[in-house]
Amino acid sequence: MSDEPDNLVLVFLRRIDAKVDALAFEVRELKDRVSAVELGLAAVRREIAGLAEADARLQISFDRMRDDIGRIQRRLDLHEEPAV
Template sequence: MATEPDNLVLSLLRKIDQRTERMAEDLQDLKVRVTSVEEGLAGVNRRLDRIEGRVDRIERRLEIADVH
């Protein structure tokens, strides 16, 4: 009977280890995906900055820019 509690504890520890490993894999996947989203957002911001510069130039050429 002494082996049964040991096996139960060992079984529970193995399940915890498997779950922890899956969580670590999921976390790594999320980190990769977040990095991809951040890079995409940086690209969008660069595009918006360029567009803003172009709009400013167009407004100046058309003399419709706000004077501050």
């Protein structure tokens, strides 16, 4: 009879060990997936930064063209008077 409880304990320990191994595998898999998401997010952030830079460059070009048009209008006396 003393043999039976030891075997029962070993059976439960083996089951627990198997479950812990399965959980460890799943945690490793989740870490890999989170890392992939973080890499994707970093790529999106780089893309957004590139778009912001392009937007800033376009804004500078737009401002220069607006200044040029204003200067041309003043030279040709085409500028409108501000509304009161």
